[in-house]
Amino acid sequence: MYLHGTSRINEAGHLEIGGCDAVELAKRFGTPLYVMDEAWIRSRMRNFVKAAKETMIPFRVAYASKAFNTLAMCRLVDEEGLLLDVVSGGELFTALRAGMPAERIYFHGNNKSPAEIELALDAGIRLFVADNFTELEMLEAIAAHKGKVARVILRVSPGVEAHTHAYIQTGQADSKFGFDLESGQALQGVRMAEEAGHLCLEGFHCHIGSQIFETEAFELAAEKMAGLCKDSYGQFGFETKVLNMGGGFGIRYDENDHPQPVERYVNIIADAMKKQFAGLPFLPEIWIEPGRAIVGTAGTTLYTLGTVKEVPGVRKYVAVDGGMTDNPRPALYQAKYEAFLANRALEEAEEVVSIAGKCCESGDMLIWDLPLPAVRQGDLLAVPCTGAYNYSMSSNYNRFPRPAVVFVQNGQAELVVKRETYEDLISHDVIPKRLLKNAPAAELEMIRS
Template sequence: MQLRGTSRINERGHLEIGGCDTVELAEQFGTPLYVMDEQMIRSRMRAYVEAFRKTGLRFRVGYASKAFNTLAMCRLVAEEGLYLDVVSDGELYTALKAGFPPERIYFHGNNKTPEELDMGLEVGIGWFVVDNFTELSMLDARACKKGTIARILLRTTPGVEAHTHNYIQTGQEDSKFGFDLASGQVHKAVRLSLEAEGLEPDGFHCHIGSQIFEADGFRLAVRKLAKLAEDCRAAYGFRTRVLNIGGGFGIRYSGEDRPLPTEAYISAMAEEIRTGFAGVQPPEVWVEPGRSIVGEAGTTLYRIGTIKEVPGIRKYVAVDGGMNDNPRPALYQASYEAYLANRAKEPPSETVSVAGKLCETGDMLIWDLDLPRVESGDLLAVSCTGAYNYSMANNYNRLRRPAVVFVRDGRADLVVQRESLEDLIRNDRIPERMFSPEPME
C-alpha cells in the first residue's frame, strides 16, 4: 500500500485523508464518494510553478480543467494564480460562475461551435487555441463582426508519438487535433492568421499525449516547435511570443508506473528552449497539467456488497459503483490500487477481483487485488481517482453520480452534491399523446 499526500492510517486502523477519517466520511456523505485531498492539489500546482522559477524562463502554468472541473476546483485554481484551460461552453460557464478571471482562460477543442466562439469573445477570454482552418476562418469572421480581436495560439501536431495508450496519443501526424507540421499546414495557418483582421497570433501549442513517463518526447516537441518558430520568423517576420507545450505528465496509478519528478520534465523543456532560441529572446513557455495535479489527490470510497466465488477460478467482490463513476478501466484498461479503508492495518490474505454493479461483463474496476479477507459492508478505497473519474461519470443504468468532498486540516466540505432520484428524471418529458385515457391495444 502506498499512501499519498496527506493520507495516513490512524489509530483506529482507518484510512485518513486530509485529517478526515474515511469511514466517517462514508457514513456522513454516503458511497460511492470522491474524496479530494485539497492540500495535495495545491502542492502539485506549486511544484510546477517552483520548477519553472528555477529555470529563469518566463512561464505560465495552466490547469487542464477537463481532468476535474467543478466550481470549487475553479476557485482553487484562481486562488493559486494559475491559468485555466477549458474545452467546452460548459467548462467555461463553470469557470465564470466560480468567478475565475476570463483573461486567464484559454479555450481548446477541435470542433468549437459558433456559439462557443461567441461566448468566449463576449466574456473576453485570454486566448483561443485554434485547431483547424475552419475554426480559423470562423473565429476571424466572428471577431470582426463583434469589433474585437481574438488572441490565438495555433495548435500543431509535431509528429511526436508519445509512449502511451493509443487512445491518448495526440501529437502524431495522424490525429484529429491541430495543424500538421510535416505537410506545411501550420505555415499556411500562420500566414492566414497574420493576414486576418480579427486575429492576433501569439504562438504555438502542442500536446503529444497523456500519462507520459519520460522527457524525450517533450524534448523533441520543443525542438520541432523551436525550428518552426525560427522558420516563421525568417519567412513572415512572425515572432513567437508563446510556446505552449501542453500537458500529459504521468502519475503513479500502480507499482508499474514510474513517472519523473515534476522538475525533471520542466528542466528538460527549459534546456531545449535555451538551445532552440539561442541568440534571440525565448518565448514565454506554458504548460497545462491536469492529471498530474489532481489524479493522485483523489480517492473513491465504495461499499462492498455481494461476494461471489467461482471455485478454482476467481473470487468477485462487488461494489456500489463501477464504470459509471470510473469508466477508465473499460476505456483504457487502466489499473488501480485499492485497500480496505476500515481495516487498513490488516495484512492481505486473499486475492479478489473488484466488480462494479452495472449490467456489463466489462464493468470490472480491478483484477486480482490482494486484500484482507473481504466481508460485505467493508469500505474499499481506490486510489488515484482524482482525474477523469468525476469528469467522465455518467448515469448508465440510471445510477446517480457520486458526491465530491474536499478534505483539508480535518475538515470535509461538500463541493458536489450527490445526485437524487429526482435529478435523474429532471429533464425527462412524456408527450401529451401518451396520456391516453384508455390503454393502447
C-alpha cells in the same frame, strides 16, 4: 499500499485523508464518494509554479480543467494564480461562474461551436487555441461581426508519438487534433492568421499525449516546435510570444508506474527552449498545462462492498456500489489501480479478489486480482489516484446517480458536488402529452408535482 498527499492510516486502522477518517466520511456522505485532498492539490500546483520560476525564463503554468472541473476547483486555480485551460462552453461557463478571471482562461477544442466562440469572445478570455483552418475562418468571421479581435495560438501536431495508450496519443501526424507540422499545414495556418483582419496570432501549442513518463518525447517536441517558431520568423517575420508545450505528465497509479519529479519535466522543457532559441532575437513565454499531474493523486474513491460471487478454482468476484459510471478508465483504457480496505487497512491480505462494478456490462471491472483481507459485505474499499478523469467522465449509465465530491483538509470535510438523486435523473425528461392520456391518475399527479 502506497499513500499520496496527506493520506495516512490512523490509530483505528482506518484510512485518513486531510485529517478526516474515511469511515466517517462514508457514513456522512454515502458511497460511492470522491474525496479530494485539497492541501495536496495546492501543493502540486505550487510545485509546478516553483519549478517554472526557477527556470529563470518566462514560464507559466496552466491547469487543464478537463481532468476535474467544478466551481470549487476553479476557485483553487484562481487562488493559486494559475492559468486555466477549458475545452468546452460548459467548462468555460463553470470557470466564469466561479469567478475565475477571464484574462487567465484560454479555450481548447477541435470543434468549437459558434455559440461557444461567442461566449468566450464576449467574456474576454486570454486566447483561443485554434485547432484547424475551419476554426480560424469561424473566429475571423465572428470576431469581425462583433468588432473584436480574437487572440489565438495554433495547435500543432508535431509528429511525436509518445509511449502511452493509443487512445491518449495526440501528437502524431494522424490525429484529429491540430495543424500537421510535417505537411506544412502549420505554416499555412500562420499565413492565414497573420493575413486575417480580426485575429492576433500569439504563438503555438502542442500536446503529445497523456500519462507520459519518458522525457525524450518532450525534448523532441520542444525541438520541433522551436523549429516551427524559427520558420515562422524566417518566412513571415512572426515572433512567437507564447509557446504552449501542453501537459501529459504521468502519475503513479500502481507499482509499474514511475513518474518523473515535477522539476525534471519542467527543466527538460526549459533547457530545450534555452538551447533552441539561443541566438534568436526572441524567446517565447513557455506554457505547460498539467491536469492529471495536479489532481490525479489527490483523489480517492470510496466504495461499499456488496455481493460476492466465487467461481471455484477460477476467481472470486466482489462487487462495489459503483463502477464504470464513476470510473470508466479501466473499461476505456485498461487502466490499472491499486486499492485496499479503508476500514481494515492494517490487516494482512488473505485472498485475491477481483473488484466488479454494478453496471450491466461484463466489462465493468475496476480491478483484477487484488490482494485483500478476507472481505465482508459492508467493508469500505478505497481506490486512490482517482482525482483525474473520474468525476469528469462519470455518467448516468443504467440510470445510476453520480457520486458526491468532497474536499478535505485540516480535519474538515466540505461538500463541493452534491450527490445526484433519482429526481435529478428525471429532471430533464419530458413526456409528450399524447403519452399521458392512459397514465394512472396517481402517476400523473406525481409527474405534475
